[in-house]
Amino acid sequence: MKKRIFAILLSITVISALLVGCGKDNNKAPASGDQTNNEDNKGNEGSDNELKGKKLAVIVKSAGNPYNARQSSGFKEVVEAVGAEVIVKEPESATAEDQIVMINELVAQKVDAIAIAGNDTDALQPALQEAMNKGIKVLSFDSAVNAQSRAVHVNQAGTELIGQSLMEAILDISGGEGQFAILSATSQATNQNAWIEAMQKVMESDDKYSKLELVDIVYGDDEYQKSVDQTQALLSNYPDLKVICAPTTVGIMAAAKVLEDQGVTASVKLTGLGLPSEMGDYIGDGDDKSTPYMYLWNPIDIGRLTGYTAIALVKGEITGAEGETFVAGDLGDYTIVKAEDGGTEIILGPPFQFNPENIDEWKEVY
């Protein structure tokens, strides 16, 4: 009996240890979704002979997220139009390990360029430098890898621009004064943390924000159940709350659902960064809708700008040095600027506002 009790205790301890360990991240077996697009380009009119037979690869953060899928589709559209071959790689979970495996595969396949949305800033450095040593053009987009691991980074919007836009929205929606709270993803999410920091800087920089009070920053781990718990707690703990700002796709969706289900949308409003398709139901001007407007960049355009940048790198039009300029098709002219991390980057533009006027059109897009 003693043995049995011991065995039970042991197994419970192990399981609970696992529980504590697994609580945060999705420890999933690193299987990889791999979509190689070998379709022959049926004599595309605009083909660029220089790029015939070139292979340009894109590695997104993870599979199963429409936002990532739109990025790769934008990339594909641009690169296929010039007659080059596109390889899209999607790790099943958003880990650096999965991406390293994919980078090594692509190096073995002798691709000409790798565009990657990094799951880790530094962990990919050895693999990416190895690729660059083999003459492969490496660029990052959406989520940057460190300056030594890339030629250039394609930034969806400058961190300051996002902080600025979100604070403007909060100021506008709250009517200039009152309490607001932030519902974020995980505490480790580099993107979200940088935006929140930028928001706080913007708040300090101008007197017009002095009547706003940031009462709390809570983390919903980008999980639905937890985000709902956190939103409900915000409503209970701060009865005078006027605005919730959720700069994360799952968080803003969960918060919108909670606000509308609880019937508090007349007094508490929501804004942040979210997917138009997911938020289509919640964006509106009326007292029954939670979100007057929100922001996001256009992931298709990120993908397209990444595509144009990759092409320019492969053609040798740019090397990724500061001050170089190039034409990104119909997106216009872009200049490579210095990035905060010491490398260089290309900034797509300010985030795009989704409001009751344009949401019906955009919710069909992504």
Place this chain on the structure above:
Amino acid sequence: MDKINLKKLINAREVSLFIVLILFGIFIQLRNPAFGTPKNINNMLINYSTTMVLAIGMMSVLLIGGIDISIGSILAFAGMVSALVIRDNPDTSVFVAIMIAVIVGGLCGLINGLVIAKGGVPPIIATMGSMNILRGLTYLVANNEWVAAYQINEGFKKFAMSKYLSFGLINNLIFIAFVIALVAYCFLKYTRLGRKIYAVGNNAQAAEISGINISRIKILVYTLMGILAGLSGALWVSLYASAQGDMGMGIEMDVIAACVIGGVSLAGGRGSVVGVLLGAITIAMLGNGLPLIGVSQFSLDAIKGAIIVLTVILNVLLQRQKLKNSLRRREI
């Protein structure tokens, strides 16, 4: 006579857990009066109704000494299939949508059961396999996309917020969770099949000799688990008004924790529906209550882990005491 009964009552696992829960509730209540309001309790039970349904299924699996870690993936796959049907056929009724998820979930569970019972694969390995397979399939059937709120019909979205199943008494999801608990309680306590599940868990060899078809029982419990996971998938989609490929990821850990806190033995043969319900409510109170008193998301996981270990130690100590008592009685 009365004394013995009282002692027995206090020794009962469920009662001690209930007392701990009440104390925990009072603790939160003192620090934030918003916790005990009917509105918050209602919100909490709705948000964790899927955890309750899953925990009852998991209990039957644990009772025969098995385990199923694929439930998060079954939930996602069944929920996604159901959501896709709704997206493509906007006039799908609530009942049909739920039945689709239940059937898909049941089939997944049946396959789990067959692999374990007929294939002789250890449950944790078999369900680890199906966990990955089904997660992958969820992404594949959805073509890597989400089903958004505007693509789900009003009826299905309203289902999670209405009370019509109980004629206006309580929320539909809470009602479903409690009905399932009641059915499971009667099934496990008063039917032959239910008693056989306990028998297999207590001593598989003895059960087999006494004529119980063990592999049939195994297939049965994994199928039941699948059905409940499928049902949870539909409830999840209705509650959150959207379906994502990664929904329910990691929920199996919460569910196993609920069972363990509720006194279900991982070695099989021991556990009750009441205990499991209380265990699930513990998980719900942790998730809902701790943010209310300003405990951050980071400490939450650690606290959850500590509470699991503590309750299990308590459980083992109580069990030991009980054994000692019954031995003493035999000596006299």
